[in-house]
Amino acid sequence: MPTESLWLIVLGCAAATFIWRALGVVVVKRIDAHGAFFQLITCVSYAMVAGLVFRMIIMPESELAAVSLTTRIIAVAIAFAAYYLFRRRLVAGVLAGGLSLSVMVAWTG
Amino acid sequence: MISGNSAVMRKALLDALSLPAFILLFTMMGFGSLARGAGFGAEMAAVASLLIWGLPGQLAMVELTATGQGFIAIVFACSLANARFLPMVVSFVPAMSRGRSTRAGMLLDAQLLSINSWAVCLREFPHIEPEFRHRYYVTFAGSILAAAVAGTLLGYHGAVLLPAALVLGLIFVSPLFFALLLSAVPGRAERFSMLLGCVTIPVAHYLFPSVDLLITGMVGGSLGFALGKFWKAGDAD
Numbered sequence: 224m225p226t227e228s229l230w231l232i233v234l235g236c237a238a239a240t241f242i243w244r245a246l247g248v249v250v251v252k253r254i255d256a257h258g259a260f261f262q263l264i265t266c267v268s269y270a271m272v273a274g275l276v277f278r279m280i281i282m283p284e285s286e287l288a289a290v291s292l293t294t295r296i297i298a299v300a301i302a303f304a305a306y307y308l309f310r311r312r313l314v315a316g317v318l319a320g321g322l323s324l325s326v327m328v329a330w331t332g
Numbered sequence: 333m334i335s336g337n338s339a340v341m342r343k344a345l346l347d348a349l350s351l352p353a354f355i356l357l358f359t360m361m362g363f364g365s366l367a368r369g370a371g372f373g374a375e376m377a378a379v380a381s382l383l384i385w386g387l388p389g390q391l392a393m394v395e396l397t398a399t400g401q402g403f404i405a406i407v408f409a410c411s412l413a414n415a416r417f418l419p420m421v422v423s424f425v426p427a428m429s430r431g432r433s434t435r436a437g438m439l440l441d442a443q444l445l446s447i448n449s450w451a452v453c454l455r456e457f458p459h460i461e462p463e464f465r466h467r468y469y470v471t472f473a474g475s476i477l478a479a480a481v482a483g484t485l486l487g488y489h490g491a492v493l494l495p496a497a498l499v500l501g502l503i504f505v506s507p508l509f510f511a512l513l514l515s516a517v518p519g520r521a522e523r524f525s526m527l528l529g530c531v532t533i534p535v536a537h538y539l540f541p542s543v544d545l546l547i548t549g550m551v552g553g554s555l556g557f558a559l560g561k562f563w564k565a566g567d568a569d
Contacts, residue, residue: 224371224397232406233376236393237383239411244442247421248435256426262521263557268419269522270529270552271545272447273514275388275416277530278544279507282537284391285362287503295504302508303515313512314351320508325501 290328298324335461344471347456348479352448355509356476357483358502363390364487370398374488381484385446385477388545389414415546417442419553420450427454428469429462441469449473451513521560528552528559 254260279287280295287295302320309315334343360381367377372394384390389410396406421442428441453469460468494502514526529552536544536551 226373228403229372229376229397232393232397232403233372233380234383235403235407236380236389236410239407240384240386240389240414240417241443242411243415243417244421244445245439247418248425248438248442250418251422251425251438252435254422261422261426262560263554264419265423266521266525266557266560267549267553268416268423268450269514269517270525270532270556271416271419271549272451272510273526273529274533274536274545274548274552275447276507276510276514277533278537280511282534285503286500290500290504298504299508299511302512306512306515311516313509316512317351317355317505317508321501321505324504325497328500329495329497 290324294324294327294331297327333461334459335464337464337467340460340464340468341471343456343460344468345475347452348472348475351509352452352472352476353479355506356448356480357486359387359506360480360483361487362503363387363394364484365490366391366394366398367484368488368490370394372397374485377484377488378481381480382477384410384414385443385480386414386417409542412542412546416447416549417445419549420447421445424450424454427457428465430466441466444470444473444477446473446476447510448476451510455513455516519560520563521557523556524559524563525553525556528556 250264254264279285280299281292283295298320301323302316305319306312306316334340363381364374364377367380367390368374372380380390380393384393392409392413393406396409401409424445425438425441430441433441449469449472452472453465456468457465517523517526529548532548532552533544536547540547
């Protein structure tokens with residue numbers, strides 16, 4: 224593909240993403256930050272973000288798809304165990320989960 | 333409560349460097365190498381990370397370009413994949429309690445937002461004096477954005493060659509980070525929404541893969557909101 228059209232794609236995608244952000248600014252100027260509608264939108268964002276994370280772990284489209292579901296779930300369990308064991312330190316959970324996934328993949332090859 | 337410009341900026345930098353900056357570095361390395369495979373130039377990949385600043389949309393852009401789709405289809409798919417920014421901006425801006433702000437300032441803040449800043453800042457804001465939250469946000473978001481652009485370029489040029497098993501572990505770090513972070517989110521309605529989001533996404537993904545997150549947000553979010561209200565009403569009896 225020619226360079227110009229690739230640049231056009233990049234800038235078009237940036238603009239198309241910015242539309243959502245700008246709409247967010249428009250909406251936020253018009254609503255009461257303590258009202259029910261604000262709470263509803265907050266719930267929508269939490270549901271979307273949780274869904275995205277769930278999709279990344281359970282139904283990944285990245286290279287992670289090559290790792291078995293059991294391996295991924297065990298790694299998540301190890302991450303949570305380490306997180307609570309080390310007094311809710313995110314670093315501990317993330318390191319334990321990531322490393323255990325790497326070890327399991329290397330082991331089962 | 334943390335206050336003072338330098339204390340807040342120090343905290344933001346330390347919080348970014350404690351994990352999120354590295355997560356962005358590694359995840360965007362993945363994006364950089366995919367962008368190269370799809371035929372984009374290094375500076376295009378870097379600008380995509382800088383200006384799109386939302387990985388699901390960036391991945392959609394790269395995948396559809398690699399498979400030879402048209403301009404409209406690519407831009408549309410990228411936009412849909414990043415639609416979460418609308419509710420995220422709405423729920424984020426009031427929490428930042430930035431007093432007077434121009435529309436341009438708000439748009440700039442919205443452009444800087446990513447899932448990382450959103451989740452980390454919403455967690456940290458209660459510990460920061462309201463007038464310093466904006467500074468915390470800008471410092472944090474700016475640092476991880478810099479890490480993301482650096483990661484994109486490193487990945488593009490294939491600067492780091494790691495064993496495949498280790499790479500998989502590194503990719504897994506990002507969803508793990510969010511799963512742990514979200515598990516600590518307070519609020520009954522928010523927790524219901526997240527749970528219902530996880531229940532909805534497999535169905536939505538199967539039925540409508542291109543708008544699965546939008547559907548998940550609307551279904552999970554409104555049911556979670558309603559359940560939270562219902563539960564509160566029950567408590568009052």
